[in-house]
Amino acid sequence: MQRPEPGPCEVRIEVAAAGVNNADLLERRGQYPVPPDAPPGLGLECAGTITAVGSEVTTWQPGDQVCALLAGGGYAQEVIAPAAQVMPVPAGLSMVEAAALPEVACTVYSNLAMIARLARGQAVLIHGAGGGIGSFAIQWATAIGARVVSTAGSKAKTEAAYGLGAVAAVNYRTEDFVAATLDATDGRGVDAILDVVGTQYVRRNLQCLAPDGHLVIIGGSVRPVSFDLWELMSRRASVSATLLRGRPADQKAAIVAGVTRDVLPLVEAGAIRAVVDTVFPLDQADQAHELLEAGRTIGKVVLET
Missing domain, CATH: 3.90.180.10 (Medium-chain alcohol dehydrogenases, catalytic domain)
Structure with missing residues (x-):
């Protein structure tokens, strides 16, 4: 060229x-x-x-x-x-x-800082801990003083998540991440979720949200999904879906x-x-x-x- x-x-x-x-x-x-x-x-x-x-x-x-x-x-x-x-x-x-x-930093910052407004003292659930976005998001959230719950598909990846600062790392193949997230937050849920899975996690993600929480979907399956609107309304929660x-x-x-x-x-x-x-x-x-x-x-x- x-x-x-x-x-x-x-x-x-x-x-x-x-x-x-x-x-x-x-x-x-x-x-x-x-x-x-x-x-x-x-x-x-x-x-x-x-x-x-x-x-x-x-x-x-x-x-x-x-x-x-x-x-x-x-x-x-x-x-x-x-x-x-x-x-x-x-x-x-x-x-x-x-x-x-650039790609991971801009993705994490635009969604967790600018949209979800994650702040010190809050809790966040980050899916895909072993990926580029997940590994960066865990570190950034920890660096600003948030508590991180993460999911991954292998023991090596959950161990890596702990090493990057997560307070809880869930192997989604063997554990229920909803129960683990609620347990890690004393039943309150998280203030923000960064999701790379999409359709099949929407309902379970909503169950993990704390009052006024924010679910941000940035990838994964985009097939149609239905969910109980009361899950959002009762929590005063919100959902965003973005591309960079x-x-x-x-x-x-x-x-x-x-x-x-x-x-x-x-x-x-x-x-x-x-x-x-x-x-x-x-x-x-x-x-x-x-x-x-x-x-x-x-x-x-x-x-x-």
């Missing part, structure tokens, strides 16, 4: 590493809607060095080491990114570690600004670390996808150029 050139409000990044996400697997299968203005190719996040900036960009310059939230195209030597979706590489992190941050990739540019810019302001300092302070399971060369992206699809990873899979 021809070398991409940045528009007025964009930057061009020489990619050192790119994160692999479940959305990439879905897009490869033709099951994920691609925004019409997305750069060609897979890859929703990267870390690298800016090689060119658009005429209206004043916040970045060539040579800056950055990580970025992308609409696509991260599996490449170079990629174009809106300047407002670029963040500095946190001090002390490698490019591989930095590439594992398709958000308008101004929303993404606000999310990235919030992550830069509120989350990256926690990373630099060591309260949150990038959990990277395996690193593959870029030309082995097929093997990276196979590993992620196998469901055995803890944290992120990253491609290195």
Whole structure:
């Protein structure tokens, strides 16, 4: 392909590493809607060095080491990114570690901080503790002073959840996460839930909510589901369902600004670390996808150029 050139409000990044996400697997299968203005190719996040900036960009310059939230195209030597979706590489992190941050940090912050408004002293249920989002969410919630209950599908993943700060980690294959969540919160329930499972967890999630709690669904099955509206009304609870990739540019810019302001300092302070399971060369992206699809990873899979 021809070398991409940045528009007025964009930057061009020489990619050192790119994160692999479940959305990439879905897009490869033709099951994920691609925004019409997305750069060609897979890859929703990267870390690298800016090689060119658009005429209206004043916040970045060539040579800056950055990580970025992308609409696509991260599996490449170079990629174009809106300047407002670029963040500095946190001090002390490698490019591989930095590439594992943008998608998970923006997803967790936008849903738990901006939507559910999780705060110190509250409790949160995080599903998928072994995944990139789950492993980051446990750390962020713990870092701000929330109590974390988590679920995962193996002993290794529940042990990892405890290591990241969870006060309770439930193997959903052998335990009832509703009973475990209520037990861990003395019967009150949690103030927020971050759910990556979707349809089959909706009813049980509602049973886990405390008064005024908030369920945020960010993935999984999207088949039709019915539930008792009284479960919501009696708790004064609410449900949100979100995607990150398709958000308008101004929303993404606000999310990235919030992550830069509120989350990256926690990373630099060591309260949150990038959990990277395996690193593959870029030309082995097929093997990276196979590993992620196998469901055995803890944290992120990253491609290195």
